[in-house]
Amino acid sequence: MKNTLAIVQSLAAQSFPKPRPNEDDGFAAARGAFEARLFALARGHDVLTRENWEGASLEKIIDEAFAAYRNRPGCGDAFDIDGEDLRVTPAMALSLSMALHELCTNALKYGALKSPGGRVRVSWSTITSSGGDRLAMRWEESGGPPVAPPTRTGFGSRLIERGLARELDGTVTLSYEPSGVVCAIDVPLP
Structure with missing residues (x-):
């Protein structure tokens, strides 16, 4: 799978060459967004590869998803993470990895990560119900x-709300509160 991602990255680089001076900034932004999404997918694959594709630690998935943003000025300590670590399936690991990347990207453009002192809190717990255990994030x-x-x-909002819910057979709600975006994820655990 990593080889396939490397090929896709190479195809993107060859198909969408770096813009020259005075070229359309929208094109450069689209290319950058595409590359960032590929890297996010690759980071999710890295975690799974280290775990022999038998599942992954949710904490490691979150840590990898935030890694690219922690290196940005003012973002290093902007994340509060709270939850007991648990193992998730490969499909859940990849879906959550991509959703967290999109949430981070939007927070950097428009939300908490755009402002000095802005914070992102990610918390989760396991809920036991008659239908089985569920992840509430x-x-x-x-x-x-x-x-x-x-x-x-x-694209990011659609991926989060529709794609994540569909892929993991759960519900995802994005709320745009004046104080900041809230995303609630409720999906079944294996």
Whole structure:
């Protein structure tokens, strides 16, 4: 799988060469977003590869998803993580990895990671119900600029709300509270 991702990255680099001076900035942004998504997927694969694709530690998935953002000025200590570590399936690991990447990207562009002192809190717990154990995860931003619901739904929001819920047979709710974005994830555990 890592070889396939490397081939896709190479295809992207060859198909979408770096823009020249005075070229469209929108193109450069789209290419950058595509590459960042490939790297996020690769980081999820790295965790699974280290675990022989038998599942992964949720803490390691979260740590890898945040790694690229912790190195940015002002973001290093912006993350609060709270939850007991648990093993998740490969499908769950990849889906959560991609969703967390999209949440981080949006927080950096528009939310808590855009402002000095902004915070992101990610917490989770296991809920036992008659239907089996479930993962309840919550992403909560604070300290960023005031938030308003977006006027259009972008790829990241669709991936989070629809793709994640569909892939993991659960529910995902994005709320645009004035104090910051809140994402609630409720999915069955194996």
